[in-house]
Amino acid sequence: AQKITQTQPGMFVQEKEAVTLDCTYDTSDQSYGLFWYKQPSSGEMIFLIYQGSYDEQNATEGRYSLNFQKARKSANLVISASQLGDSAMYFCAMMGSSNTGKLIFGQGTTLQVKP
Amino acid sequence: DTGVSQNPRHKITKRGQNVTFRCDPISEHNRLYWYRQTLGQGPEFLTYFQNEAQLEKSRLLSDRFSAERPKGSFSTLEIQRTEQGDSAMYLCASSLGLGSPDTQYFGPGTRLTVL
Numbered sequence: 001a002q003k004i005t006q007t008q009p010g011m012f013v014q015e016k017e018a019v020t021l022d023c024t025y026d027t028s029d030q031s032y033g034l035f036w037y038k039q040p041s042s043g044e045m046i047f048l049i050y051q052g053s054y055d056e057q058n059a060t061e062g063r064y065s066l067n068f069q070k071a072r073k074s075a076n077l078v079i080s081a082s083q084l085g086d087s088a089m090y091f092c093a094m095m096g097s098s099n100t101g102k103l104i105f106g107q108g109t110t111l112q113v114k115p
Numbered sequence: 116d117t118g119v120s121q122n123p124r125h126k127i128t129k130r131g132q133n134v135t136f137r138c139d140p141i142s143e144h145n146r147l148y149w150y151r152q153t154l155g156q157g158p159e160f161l162t163y164f165q166n167e168a169q170l171e172k173s174r175l176l177s178d179r180f181s182a183e184r185p186k187g188s189f190s191t192l193e194i195q196r197t198e199q200g201d202s203a204m205y206l207c208a209s210s211l212g213l214g215s216p217d218t219q220y221f222g223p224g225t226r227l228t229v230l
Contacts, residue, residue, distance in 0.1 A: 004157075033216050043204060045158070045221035052215065091157050095216075101146065101171060103219060105157030 002027045002099065004092050004106035011111050013082045020067070021077040021109045023092030029053075031097040034075040036066065039089040039108070048090075051075055082113045117141070119222035121207050127228045128197055135193045136225045140209030147190050148219060149182055150206040151175065158206055164190060165212055197229045 003026040013019035025034065036048040051059045051066045059066040067076040079086055089110050093103040120139045128134050140147045146165055150158035161180070162172045166187035176182075179197075184190040194201055204226050208219040 035216070035218070037221075042223065043226070044223045045206065045208070047218055047220060050216045050218060093157070100217075101148070101163045101165075102160045103148075103150075103158070105159070107155070107157050 002029070002032075002094060002096050002104045004094055004104055006092055006106035006109050008109045009107075011109055013079075013086075013111065013113055015084060015113055015115050016081055018078060018080045019082055019111065021079070021090050021092075021111065023075045023077065023106060025073050025075060025092070025094050027073075027094065027096050029096035029098050033095050034066070034068070035093045035095070035103065036064070036075075036077045037091045037093060037105075038086075039091060041088070045091070049077070079111075084113050084115060087111060087113045119207055119209050119220055121205075121222040121225050123225060124223060125226050125228075127230065129230050130199060131196055133193065133195045134197060134227065135191055136205055136207075136227075137189060137191050138207030138209075138222060139189045140207070141220060143211070144209035144220075145187070145212035146210045146217070146219075147184055148208040148210075149190070149192050150208065152204040152206055152224070153202075161192075194227075197227075199229045202227055202229045 032053045034051045037045045049061045065078045091108045093105045148163040149161040152158040164184040179195045204224045206224045208221045210219045
């Protein structure tokens with residue numbers, strides 16, 4: 001079975017500072033992908049960044065980067081230079097080769113950016 | 116290029132009534148997914164389609180739930196004899212169905228309240 005664990009229910013960060021949102025995962029698949037989504041209060045899930053299990057370099061997309069530590073089974077999201085618009089719920093999700101088509105989500109972390 | 120659209124955005128119904136939701140995927144996306152999200156939780160997979168074929172159904176999808184994608188374009192999710200436990204956000208997503216990663220892009224969701 002695949003599982004995603006996000007242990008931080010809520011986080012605060014000062015505007016313009018960096019913040020790390022934790023995600024650990026469990027899977028027996030050798031090939032899998034890890035995704036991060038942002039969900040503002042409007043409800044829509046917005047795709048942020050992807051990391052494949054065989055990717056040797058950490059993924060980056062603008063102010064988002066993924067700190068991928070395969071041996072520790074962690075895929076933490078780093079947001080640099082936080083902005084007020086980053087306040088939202090953030091979800092880590094995975095899809096394994098044994099379960100293509102199906103994203104498994106964690107419980108999410110609420111991020112609040114303070115001015 | 117428009118994103119995934121869902122209608123209605125909000126639905127309030129009485130217990131025992133039937134409801135139907137519609138999802139229009141991004142054009143040219145072959146795969147379409149349905150998820151359910153309850154308050155404070157991550158989305159849970161319900162089912163997905165490759166074109167008009169329903170490839171997987173979660174055990175969460177009881178006999179009261181049925182999903183269709185008759186011409187491989189839009190999809191409908193029907194819930195018969197609604198129960199209060201069906202109150203949730205119903206999210207639709209679509210993807211190309213090709214390549215890696217096969218990123219899923221979500222719509223704004225339909226929030227169902229069963230009284």
